[in-house]
Amino acid sequence: MIKYSIYLLLLSAFFSCGSSSTDTENATEIGVNTPEEVAAQKAAAPARGGTSFKDGMTGKVWQNYLHVRTALVNTDADEAAVAAGNLTEALTSERADLKKAAMAISKAKDIETQRVAFVDLSVEMEKLLDGALSNGTVYKQHCPMAFDGAGANWLSEVSEIRNPYYGDKMLKCGKVVAEIK
16 A cells, blocks of 8 residues: 555656646747847846945945836836835934935825925935945936926936936936046
8 A cells, every 4th residue: 555655646746747738838938048139138238337335324225216216217106105215214314304305205196296306315315425435336317308497417327318307208318417436
């Protein structure tokens, strides 16, 4: 009886581990990129600068800022609120103005209000980054059309423009106006 049970167990394991035609079909749907396709994807992707900071807290705040910026680029008010909430939690009372701007974004329900508050967040973030980098570059970018021609700045880890004030409406509107090193 024990031999029969072991035999059934081995037989079921063999069949459950074998690949079915569905598995094979799914595997071929995924595909493998050719070296040319990989090179084209790398060329199309923005280069990452490898930015690092003199202290870990600034790096954490920077990553949260980038998350807020990306959510605004994607015109995702819910994600911007979550990211700004995370940023608020990462900040100490020493950075009250930065925390206040992040809190305004986290509490705002609509994307336009968040974008207005992002102007202040970017101003305060630039102050935090002044002298804080140990490696890499932060790009200060400007959209002259934002807010009815008043213009607005933001910060980025890449020189490629992705406009948080217009999102997909005018994704590439803007230019690099300074580099923070």
